Amino acid sequence: LVPNAASFGAAIGATGRAMRWMEALQLLGEVQRTGLLKTPGGSQGLIAFNAALSACSEGHAWRHSLLLLGQMLHPEAELAAIAPDVLSFNAAMSACERSHEWARSLRLFEDMQARALEPSAISFCTASSACGKGMQWQQAVNLLGE
Numbered sequence: 001l002v003p004n005a006a007s008f009g010a011a012i013g014a015t016g017r018a019m020r021w022m023e024a025l026q027l028l029g030e031v032q033r034t035g036l037l038k039t040p041g042g043s044q045g046l047i048a049f050n051a052a053l054s055a056c057s058e059g060h061a062w063r064h065s066l067l068l069l070g071q072m073l074h075p076e077a078e079l080a081a082i083a084p085d086v087l088s089f090n091a092a093m094s095a096c097e098r099s100h101e102w103a104r105s106l107r108l109f110e111d112m113q114a115r116a117l118e119p120s121a122i123s124f125c126t127a128s129s130a131c132g133k134g135m136q137w138q139q140a141v142n143l144l145g146e
Contacts, residue, residue, distance in 0.1 A: 003036070004036055005037060005048050006044045006047065008027055008031040009048040012031075012055060013055075015027065021064065024051065024056070028049065031048050046085065049068060049072060049082060057091045057094040060095065060099045061095060062095040062099040065091065065092045065095035069092045069108075086112065086119065090123055092108050093105045093123065096108065096130060097130035101130070103134065106127055106131065124143060127140075128140045
């Protein structure tokens with residue numbers, strides 16, 4: 001069996017569910033080093049990145065989550081085909097929300113919209129929860145108007 005980005009994505013997802021976000025980042029680094037992210041359309045690479053972002057969220061590793069999202073937003077040549085989607089932003093927002101970084105979570109919500117990505121119900125719930133944890137009830141109310 002020859003590993004590909006999809007199999008690495010599955011392994012990254014498994015490490016995330018086991019609350020082992022550092023191992024998830026190591027696996028993502030291996031995928032990057034082997035060049036497996038250069039698949040046409042980039043969907044397998046996106047799956048691998050989103051799995052790593054989710055692992056960081058589960059592990060409350062908000063800084064690493066922001067670094068990963070930053071790699072996607074400001075890609076080097078090898079990542080040019082991997083643009084973040086709503087799931088990418090939701091995972092990063094969740095990592096910030098779980099770590100009581102309400103302002104960062106809200107900023108990601110705004111960045112997602114600025115990139116013409118339509119927030120999901122999960123996006124709104126995560127942003128609202130982050131505002132609640134930060135005692136920012138007015139911000140949470142403002143989200144309802146969006």
